[in-house]
Amino acid sequence: MQSSEGVNQFALISTIMPHTNRETADNYRWAMIISAVLIVAATGLGLLPIAVAAAAFLIPIVYLVYIYDVNMWEDAPVSVVAGLFIFTGAMAVLVSLFFFRWVFEDQFNTFAAGSRIGVDALSFPALLIFAVLLPVVAEVVKNIGGIMLASRPQYDDMIDGLAFGIAAGTAYAAFETVVLYSSVFTSPDFRTTDGLASWAVVVVNLMVVKSLIYGTATGIAVAAFSGKGEKYDGFTPSYFMAFGLAVAANVGYWLGVRLLSYVPFGQALGLLWGFVILAVLVLRIRTTMQAALLEAAVEDAVREDGERSKRATVVDSFCPECENLLLAGSNFCLVCGTSVRSSSRQARRTMSSPTPGGAA
Numbered sequence: 001m002q003s004s005e006g007v008n009q010f011a012l013i014s015t016i017m018p019h020t021n022r023e024t025a026d027n028y029r030w031a032m033i034i035s036a037v038l039i040v041a042a043t044g045l046g047l048l049p050i051a052v053a054a055a056a057f058l059i060p061i062v063y064l065v066y067i068y069d070v071n072m073w074e075d076a077p078v079s080v081v082a083g084l085f086i087f088t089g090a091m092a093v094l095v096s097l098f099f100f101r102w103v104f105e106d107q108f109n110t111f112a113a114g115s116r117i118g119v120d121a122l123s124f125p126a127l128l129i130f131a132v133l134l135p136v137v138a139e140v141v142k143n144i145g146g147i148m149l150a151s152r153p154q155y156d157d158m159i160d161g162l163a164f165g166i167a168a169g170t171a172y173a174a175f176e177t178v179v180l181y182s183s184v185f186t187s188p189d190f191r192t193t194d195g196l197a198s199w200a201v202v203v204v205n206l207m208v209v210k211s212l213i214y215g216t217a218t219g220i221a222v223a224a225f226s227g228k229g230e231k232y233d234g235f236t237p238s239y240f241m242a243f244g245l246a247v248a249a250n251v252g253y254w255l256g257v258r259l260l261s262y263v264p265f266g267q268a269l270g271l272l273w274g275f276v277i278l279a280v281l282v283l284r285i286r287t288t289m290q291a292a293l294l295e296a297a298v299e300d301a302v303r304e305d306g307e308r309s310k311r312a313t314v315v316d317s318f319c320p321e322c323e324n325l326l327l328a329g330s331n332f333c334l335v336c337g338t339s340v341r342s343s344s345r346q347a348r349r350t351m352s353s354p355t356p357g358g359a360a
């Protein structure tokens with residue numbers, strides 16, 4: 001998130017890529033716009049296998065490049081996030097095959113055929129399976145890899161959890177799309193001329209809306225698992241509230257898309273509905289991201305201040321109100337302005353702990 005932007009500003013690039021400055025954000029923005037135009041053009045030419053695959057993996061690949069570009073973890077290569085991407089992708093393939101091929105294939109085929117017939121053919125059991133049960137299971141799976149990494153000491157900051165959640169969510173969306181539209185890749189006709197206008201709407205939905213809804217929702221949940229302050233917070237009420245928000249966003253998105261597919265111009269309306277869900281998530285994640293960036297900035301300031309002080313013993317003190325690190329000898333928190341000396345002794349003891357090996 002750039003300093004010139006407001007917290008409640010709807011800005012996609014600086015939201016999912018908070019470590020970019022204005023120039024690099026513009027570079028990513030134009031790269032994605034040009035790629036999106038080429039993908040839509042491929043759809044217009046009827047090259048659906050190329051268009052669907054490119055739409056599915058555009059955001060995840062751009063995010064991997066961003067992680068490598070900003071070098072968020074100097075002691076860990078981009079392979080950490082790539083491993084998360086592959087793990088979540090493999091889990092997404094298994095879950096998608098379970099729902100779309102192995103167990104509920106008949107229900108899904110009936111559900112898809114009904115959307116072409118009309119609302120009278122709506123199957124409520126299938127709606128519950130694919131618009132409620134599947135999004136809940138998917139959100140659990142998307143959280144697994146990010147939580148495993150956020151539990152490690154070197155990745156327990158809120159900004160780390162946010163990055164892992166976005167990476168996992170976009171990876172899941174990509175691999176789920178490949179399974180869901182596998183018939184496009186196995187069709188003997190590489191090029192088609194039927195229903196290209198409808199396919200263009202589907203491709204835009206897959207490329208932007210679905211991928212970013214999955215990524216931002218999971219980013220919010222995993223960031224809440226990391227929490228603020230020393231170490232990760234874990235499975236706290238805050239995490240379950242954030243996880244519930246992520247599940248509600250996914251269920252709300254798929255309920256809207258599935259139901260709107262039964263009405264005229266349903267695909268276009270589903271795309272607009274997806275943008276509404278995405279806008280809510282972006283505004284929510286920017287609040288989380290501001291807290292994460294403030295935490296990271298204060299930690300850097302504290303470390304630099306500690307190095308300059310040349311003290312014999314270093315003690316990490318945390319604000320009893322917002323749990324951010326305090327500068328050595330400070331009377332007020334830089335983030336929330338709380339008076340440290342006016343807080344209770346119990347709170348100060350709780351929020352302070354000696355750093356191991358504190359000798360300078």
